[in-house]
Amino acid sequence: MQNVMTMERPSASEAAFSNANPTVVGARSVQTMPLSFQKSGDACQVVKVRGGGDLQHHLRNLGFVEGAPVRVVSEQGGNLIVEVKGARIAIDKTAASKVMTR
Numbered sequence: 001m002q003n004v005m006t007m008e009r010p011s012a013s014e015a016a017f018s019n020a021n022p023t024v025v026g027a028r029s030v031q032t033m034p035l036s037f038q039k040s041g042d043a044c045q046v047v048k049v050r051g052g053g054d055l056q057h058h059l060r061n062l063g064f065v066e067g068a069p070v071r072v073v074s075e076q077g078g079n080l081i082v083e084v085k086g087a088r089i090a091i092d093k094t095a096a097s098k099v100m101t102r
Contacts, residue, residue, distance in 0.1 A: 035064075035082070036096035040075045044101040051098035062089055064099050 032047050046068045049059050063085035064070070073081040078093030091099075 030102045032100045032102050034097040035070065035072075035080065035091070035099040035101050036078055036093045038070075038072045038075070038080070038101065040072055043069065043071045045069055046099060047102050048100040049098060050100060051095075055095060055098060059095060059099060062091075063087065070099075070101065 035044070035046075038044055046064050046066055048066060049056050049064050051059070068084055071083045073083055073088060075081075078096070080091050080093075080096050082089055082091060
């Protein structure tokens with residue numbers, strides 16, 4: 001994207017910042033973040049489940065699928081108890097960091 005006033009291209013750092021995981025919702029941009037960054041009482045939605053084979057499969061079986069609403073019931077040292085699909089699930093901070101939310 002060029003600067004309209006000066007017709008200059010953005011610097012590399014500006015370009016990197018503008019492409020930093022935005023999700024467009026309507027006319028506004030919403031940043032995605034790992035579930036491990038959410039705090040007690042936060043409600044969010046699963047955007048993507050990262051990770052390799054077994055962990056990703058396990059998280060999907062627990063209900064962490066794209067579009068699923070998630071509510072953080074409690075948080076202690078990065079480990080979470082969350083409510084997903086009507087069930088309360090304990091998830092450690094390593095696994096929670098693989099679930100991207102908005």
